[in-house]
Amino acid sequence: MNLNVHPIFEVNKKATHILFQQMGVVDTFRFFNQFTLGNGDYTKERQQWLGELTLKDIISDIKSRRTGS
Numbered sequence: 001m002n003l004n005v006h007p008i009f010e011v012n013k014k015a016t017h018i019l020f021q022q023m024g025v026v027d028t029f030r031f032f033n034q035f036t037l038g039n040g041d042y043t044k045e046r047q048q049w050l051g052e053l054t055l056k057d058i059i060s061d062i063k064s065r066r067t068g069s
Contacts (some may be wrong), residue, residue, distance in 0.1 A: 019028040 016028070019031065023031070
């Protein structure tokens, strides 16, 4: 067992290098993108998009789109 603790930047550099070698650039970036946090406040933004839309409104809209009315 290796008990040497390396600085996190060294661990990240080594891990990134291994991923690039084994998975390629595209899949490595896809892997890292899973862990990005994003930004903003989804709940507040959703309220702006939907406003006071009710479930009844949503169902009605879906039905009208299906019938083309």
